[in-house]
Amino acid sequence: MNTEELTTLVVDALEDLKAVDLHVIDVRDKTSITDVMVIATGTSSRHVKSLADNVVLKAKKAGQQPLGEEGLDAGEWALIDLGDVVVHVMQPEVRDFYQLEKLWETDEQSADAAG
Numbered sequence: 001m002n003t004e005e006l007t008t009l010v011v012d013a014l015e016d017l018k019a020v021d022l023h024v025i026d027v028r029d030k031t032s033i034t035d036v037m038v039i040a041t042g043t044s045s046r047h048v049k050s051l052a053d054n055v056v057l058k059a060k061k062a063g064q065q066p067l068g069e070e071g072l073d074a075g076e077w078a079l080i081d082l083g084d085v086v087v088h089v090m091q092p093e094v095r096d097f098y099q100l101e102k103l104w105e106t107d108e109q110s111a112d113a114a115g
Contacts, residue, residue: 003084013058045075052078
């Protein structure tokens with residue numbers, strides 16, 4: 001599965017369960033760790049867990065075994081490493097505190113997201 005297909009799978013899995021404020025950031029030019037970061041907000045710990053579980057389930061069904069999963073039990077910040085795509089699902093307070101978009105987006109990407 002290529003990066004674009006995997007990104008679409010992740011976005012669809014998050015949208016299926018009504019993730020909030022979904023951001024897809026291409027980080028190929030910034031790091032060798034991954035190609036794309038997907039950041040989304042869940043409205044509660046249960047919502048964060050459900051969103052993360054849905055990503056893992058859909059990825060496994062598509063034959064993409066996650067390389068790592070962190071924080072699924074706590075529900076404040078879940079991270080799913082799918083190799084070419086890394087997924088962060090956070091509660092609003094955690095997302096506001098860490099502001100991952102500011103770390104990874106370029107000025108150009110920020111302008112695109114603003115509309």
